[in-house]
Amino acid sequence: MAGKNNIDNDFRKLRAGVIFINDNRKRFRLTFRLINRLRGKWDYVAWIAPTASLRMRHYMRLVNDCAGRTAIKIFFFSQENISGNDWQYLKLFNLASKYKIFCVIDESINIKNTGSALTKRLQAMRHKFEYRLLLSKNPLTTSIKDLYVQMMFVNPMVFNMTETQFLHNFMPLFISENDMVKRWSEPKSEVKVLELIRPYILAWDIDNHLRVHYREYWFELTQKEKLTYEQDKNKLLSTAICGGYLTVSQQFQYYYTLCYQKVKAMRRILADIDRRGEKVVIYIKYSSEIIFLEETGLLDGYQYVIMTGTSNKNRASLLFEVDYNIMICTYKVKIPRLNLHECTNLIYFTQTFDYKDKLDILSKFSGKKGRKLRIYDFWVNTGLENLIWDNLKRKQKLLNNVCEIMSYHKVATYENLSG
Known part of the structure; x- marks a missing residue:
């Protein structure tokens, strides 16, 4: 060493x-x-x-x-x-x-x-x-x-x-x-x-030194949602100019991301978290999903803050730390001075294409060694969502391989150098 x-x-x-x-x-x-x-x-x-x-x-x-x-x-x-x-x-x-x-x-x-x-x-x-x-x-x-x-x-x-x-x-x-x-x-x-x-x-x-309790949820679209999704997808593909692969894929994802089964599961999970008196951060991809979640009545009875690119981030951070137990946050948003050490729950309501997003999120939760974090990972059983899942898992496996190789090489850690 x-x-x-x-x-x-x-x-x-x-x-x-x-x-x-x-x-x-x-x-x-x-x-x-x-x-x-x-x-x-x-x-x-x-x-x-x-x-x-x-x-x-x-x-x-x-x-x-x-x-x-x-x-x-x-x-x-x-x-x-x-x-x-x-x-x-x-x-x-x-x-x-x-x-x-x-x-x-x-x-x-x-x-x-x-x-x-x-x-x-x-x-x-x-x-x-x-x-x-x-x-x-x-x-x-x-x-x-x-x-x-x-x-x-x-x-x-x-x-x-x-x-x-x-x-x-x-x-x-x-x-x-x-x-x-x-x-x-x-x-x-x-x-x-x-x-x-x-x-x-x-x-x-x-290593973020977290004890992660990870649970993956897979949801099916209802028959009505499947029909609407197929119609919207076919309409987009039939246009003369539909954009690049990523643009089209993200549009597909938006069509199905707000499905009944996800909302039903979210309602149950939020009730469990509220019963335990714990805090939760909910990650979404599109800020318009917030309107949908509010219209469904899913957030009725809860005090929550919104953290997007246009939010008053300092005010939202303070409210979440002191008074509120729910934060709804978009991916990639930079959160100033937020202390997530007391937050023990994380929900990925909508998926991201970028593995770095999830790594950055986990780094915000790292703190006291061995602290517990519950992760609820929501997926919808569509072809695109399966592609995203495969892509993220492949990158996760690569990073795990690299970590294993580096442990074999016995590279110095901060504790080795400061002890």
Whole structure:
């Protein structure tokens, strides 16, 4: 097991590395320990993070608290601004040209797309940074190609191959059950990839330390709902222009997501949770579903808050923490200062295509080791929902494989390094 000095020496020698730790505080503490050990070797710190994170007061407070006296030497840049704002990009470029910069990219999983402007711009100037450190709660959310793109910023010589060559070597083509040609990795390929990047992984702890009681529910459409769904689906497919695959799929999902059996089950589950006096967060995909849930009378008699992109998030967070026991939330919404440590129930009322959404949600619940969380996962037995289920389970299996491989390599955890 790598110790404190080994981690410091490895990073000092390689001048680049990756920290995969779920907990923000632990991740930032370790980051600034590395930064402070190299004091005198750099002039300023460039901290690059998602805009939503930089707008959260508790995020900025946590970074500054962990930084201590180093806080006055930090320049903050949002990933979105570097991608789409030439002035901000040039500001970072000029800073790196004039000074020795310690570059930190938080939520580095966002640079997993080789074609994005963010990825291209960061990789084009990677050589200008004195030190490069990537931080992320999770190493991947779609495939092992996520690791390839991140490591291209850390050190392109790790793989020393183009994206096409990487896919050919580690993600061969196969025919899915639906006769679709896809790329996916095999366990032996995953082992090889992690062996190559292992020297740059400084710390690893992506466990949320929850005792999850998981229950999956599958619902059938009524005959009337099936007929309506088929009519709406056929009408959409018959239009001259129906959009891309994801757009069409999401429209299909909207047609069937509000079904009678789901509402019936939700009514029973909410009653059980209310009887126990516990809190619950309900995740939905479309904000219009809130209107439907209200019209069905499902929420009658309950006090609840709504957390969407247009909500007063601070007010909703405070009400949920203090007074209300139900929060209805859309996927991807950033929740400021929310303490979910007292919430013990989670309902996925509508499914998401993005596995990262569910990983991010679970990270919000992580806290005291061993705390219990009940998850109610709602599915509707349609062809599309089965495709989503297969896709998410495949990604979950991949992440589990990666975790198992990393445990074999005995990568240092935060506790090993701070104990």
